[in-house]
Amino acid sequence: MSNPGQGKAGGPDRRRNAAGRERNRSEPRGFSTAAPSERTRRADPARLVAFEVLRAVAADDAYANLVLPVSIRKHKLDKRDAGFATELAYGALRGQGTYDAVLAKCVDRPLEKLDPAILDALRIGTHQLLAMRVPAHAALDQTVGLARAVIGAGPSALINAVLRRVSSKSLEEWTAELTAGVTDATKVSSLTHSHPEWIVRALRQALVDHGRDVSEIEALLAANNAAPVVNLLALPGLGSLDEAFEAGAVPGELAEGSALFSAGDVGRLESIRTGTTRVQDAGSQLVARALAAVQLEPVQLEPVGPEAGGPEAAEEDARSVRPGTAGRSEQWLDLCAGPGGKSALLGALAQQRGNTLVANEPLEHRAQLVRQALRPLNPAVWTVRVGDGRTVAEDFPDTFDRVLVDAPCTGLGALRRRPEARWRRKPSDIAGLGTLQRELLAAALTAVRPGGVVAYVTCSPHPAETSAVVQDCLRRRDDVELLDAGAVLDDVSLTGSLAAGHESTAQLWPHVHGTDAMYLALIRRTA
Known part of the structure; x- marks a missing residue:
């Protein structure tokens, strides 16, 4: 009788194990060292949080940054586990393109x-195996345990087998295998840095359009995959960063009144709960401060005295200077205010100077978020208008001294945070948004008073959403001029050396400035 572990000729039978059981696989199979009764059958809370985030994003079209804090609090994770869950959820989402290819x-x-x-469970396991310092046995055991607890016992065998294959190579080895023989540089970058190919091409074009070297694309894509540090802002005159x-926070290096926080759930800070301290990227802080800092031109109205040109007319002219000049208070407008982060900063700056702010938001549920953001301010300082921003000029022509157009965009500059x-x-999203962006900017240029300034801002560096929009609007009017946004941005930054613009506009970059890729154009309406 032949040995069950031998082949017909007496040699080792690679299709059977030592007990004589048929493998049905072309390669050796690894077995768990734990007995079935000892294998993990529960979901580790941190991994469960990450799984809930991925499920909400995929099934409910949710935003990870909104779901994650809620899930962390629901499962009462401590600082260490909250950090693990955050890296696992965000890392699995960022790396999805590469991980799916593996x-x-x-x-x-x-x-x-x-x-x-x-x-989603496989993506979570793959991120642990290829990009986190989690021992392979722990990543396998805990991911299978998660699957058993929340999906069922049936799929756990599949998940275990697949993740064992994933663990057979490092991320570098898998990347080399995926890109072997690929001659298209865009495709190689897409697989290596887990970005859709069209976004790689768009970011390459954006670098060139904004005056940078296309060779920076690899650094930019890598920066998009780096976990960002939480940026905090203390509302001027209202908030404090002492808490x-x-x-464990440290002072921010770019924006006044900012801090960098990496000590867990920021929602545990009392100042965050009261709204006097806010989470806001330094790039967003800087563009709002730039609008508040730019010098306005006093512009007088037509003579209205009884004898135009005479002494009485001159006296009447002096009284008809628009708001914001000759000691008069300014009126500011945030045209696309929701969810209210930049409105809160602008409102606090306006309050310090005795000015007022109108925050416009077309959707009522987002308008409520704006009201919550503005709650720490004096109610007399701000008003929330619920309506289409494109109609503001009809109700308030030639009215505002400063207007922020934080236009809806693709968000390609905030991929590390979203x-x-x-x-x-x-x-196809870009074409539809382009029409809206032009209409909003046109409305703002009509709503701002002569001598006032409009800040056109996007969290996307895509030329179709930035320079093309601004240049189109400039061509259609003869009463506007482009200011040097880079110089103003330098004036409000702590470093004084951020001017990375092109043709008088400013563009921030994750790989250069450590911020979201915020674009800023400052446009003055002339007489």
């Missing part, structure tokens, strides 16, 4: 045929 090599069916919950510093955005956006 998984496609390890699964015996198209990924779209997998149950979405199983695929944040006591909790990791799911890169997989949701499509090239």
Whole structure:
């Protein structure tokens, strides 16, 4: 009788194990060292939080940055576990493109045929194996335990087998395999840095359009995949960063009254709960401060005295100077205010100077978020208008001294903070948004008074959303001029050396400034 572990000729049978059981695999199979009764059957809370975030993003079209804090608090994670859950959720979302390409090599069916919950569990396991300092046995055991607890025992065998194949190579080895023989540089960058190919091409074009070297694309894509530090802002005249510093924050290097926080759940800070301290990227802080700092031109109205040109007319002219000059208070407008971050900063600056702010938001539920953001301010300082920003000029022509147009955009400059955005956006989104952006900017230029300034801002560096929009609006009017936004940005920054603009506009970059890729154009309406 032959040995069950031998082949017909007496040699080792690679299709059977030592007990004689048939493997049915072309390669050796690794078995768990734990007995089935000892394998993890519960979901580790931190991994469960990450899984809930991925499920909400995929199934409910949710935003990770909104779901994650709620889930962390629901499961009562401590600082260490909250940090682990954050890296796991955001890392799995950022790396989804690369991880799916790896998984496609390890699964015996198209990924779209997998149950979405199983695929999310595989992405979580893959990120632990390839990009986190988690021992392979722990990543496998805990991910399988998560699957058993929240998906069911059936899929756990598949997840275990697939993740064992994933663990057979490092991320560098998988990347080399995925890109072997690929001659298209865009595709290589897409696979290596987990960005859709159209976004890689768009960012390459943006670098060139804004006066930078196209060779920076690799650094830019890598910066988009780096976990950002939380930026805090103390509202001028209202907030304090003392509590944040006591909790481990350090002073921000770019914006006045800012801090960098990496000590866990920022929502535990009392000043965050009261709204006097806010989470806001330094780039967003700087563009709002730039609008508040730019020098306005006093512009007088037509003579209205009984004898135009005489002494009485001159006296009447002096009294008819528009708001913001000759000691008069200024009126500011945030045209696209929701959810209210920049409105809160502008409102605090306006309050310090005795000015007022109108915050416009077309959707009532987002308008409520704006009201909440403005709640720490004196109610007499601000007003929330619920309505289409494109109609503001009809109600308030030639009225405002400063107008912020933080235009709806693709968000390609904030991919590190909104990791799911890169997989949701499509090239067709740009055309539709471009029309809206032009209409909003045109309305702002009519609503601002002669001598006043409009700040056109996007969190996207895409030329179609930045320079093309501004140049189109400039060509259509003969009463506007482009100011040097880079110089103003330098004036309000702590470093004084941020001017990275092109043709008088300013463009910030994650790989250069450590901020979101905020674009700023300052446009003055002339007499």
